[in-house]
Amino acid sequence: MKHNVQLIVNNNVYEQWQEVTVSASMEALARTFSLKVVEKLPKVNSAIAIKNGDACTLLMDGEVLVTGFVNKVDKSYDHQSHSITVSGRDKTGDLVDCSYDGNLYEWNDRNLQQIISDICEPYGIKVILETNIGANFKKFRIEQGERCIESIDRLCRHRGVLRMSDGQGNLVITNSSTKRLSTPVVVGKNVKSSTFSDSQLDIFSRYVVKGQNIGDDNIYAESSAEPQGIATDEAIRHRTTVILAEDIGTNATYAKRAYWEAIVRRARSQTYNYTLDSWKGNDQLWQENRIVKVEDPILGIKRDMLIAGVDFSLNSRGFETKLNLVHPKAFDLLPEPEKEDGSLY
Structure with missing residues (x-):
């Protein structure tokens, strides 16, 4: 089956590319592309007028996959031919490289979408919700020198959600999907x-999560000093790992963390x-x-x-x-x- 790739730049449509790579990942905040064409001189010079930094839209078989910017143009030639390679990525790629430069640096009693929208607003990126984001944050502050993606990831980790690009120039807050493709x-x-x-390098038979509780007059020092949670994976030979929790918790919360470590590490x-x-x-x-x-x-x-x-x-x-x-x-x-x-x- 043949497919068609179109790159739209400055209202001009470029197609008939000879080499194509388009990548999308749940772990990457921006989709990327690289397109190459080789022609006999002087055809390419006159046909392709694309500059680094140009806004662009990439379509595959008529479906928009990338909405962003050209971030690299490579040209090479010899006495017979001229080639050009155009690379780019989604608008959300700027969040990976750049620091926040808005007016607010501290938020009180705001939810995840509101804070991330403020972070994305200077870059013209909208935030779309596909999942529950929980309660408001009492306090959130951007650290000095922190890149946008680092601030966004801190927020997402505390709500257990994923951040992805939708290819339309938006940032999507979502979860691991249960939506199904029909073709096996x-x-x-x-x-x-x-x-x-x-x-098996990162999986173990026994996961022990330890932390520190807050003591009071009704809690014995021993139980306050070291609450812990344990999960086991009986399919693995004896291998134990001890994880020190970053935050204060209870036996129940640490047991939940240990179980999560066992399940997700095995899955990955x-x-x-x-x-x-x-x-x-x-x-x-x-x-x-x-x-x-x-x-x-x-x-x-x-x-x-x-x-x-x-x-x-x-x-x-x-x-x-x-x-x-x-x-x-x-x-x-x-x-x-x-x-x-x-x-x-």
Whole structure:
């Protein structure tokens, strides 16, 4: 199947690219692209007038995947041909590089969307909610020299939510999705190649989370000094890790943290990469943060998995999609507690 990539810059539509890479990931705040064309002289010079910093929109088969800016233009030539490579990313990429420069640096009794919207406003980025964001923060302050993404990540960690780009120039607050793509990944049908990684380096048989409670006249010193929570993974040989909690808690809160560590570390220990023969399945582009059914008799799996990342490419092998798949619980997040006074300083 052939696909069409269009880059719109200054109301001009550029297409017929010979090499294409477009990447989207649940862990990256901005989608990225790189497009290349090689032509005989002097055709490229006259046909492509794209400058670094130009606003752009990237469409694949008519669907907008990136809304942002060109951040790099590379040109090369010899006596026979001239090539140009144009790279860029979503508007949200500025949040990764830049510091906040708005008027407010401290917020009181504001919710997550309100604070993140203030951080994004100088960069012309809207914030869209797809999940519950919980209660207001009593206090939040941006640290000196902190990049926007660092402030946003601190806020998101305390509400157990993810931040992603929607490709439309917006920042989306969401969770690990249960939405499903209709096309399965089937070895022997739409899979060209695959790699699998299974690591036990970061998983243990026993997770012990320890912390410090606040003592009072009704709490014995011993129980106040070291509350803890324990979770076990019986499938692993004897391997113990002790995690010192960052905040004050109880046996119950630390047990919840230990259980979360065991589940999520196990989920993230295995990664699957499948290279497919098309950018689409059933007329729908593959998309990150979606559930897909996988049938792989070689690895002996037939179950649902979460698409953590998508790489679309056009090269000498033709049109390909590389899916990075993980267990559906790999991006389940546990909200971090705030300080006793409700601040995130």
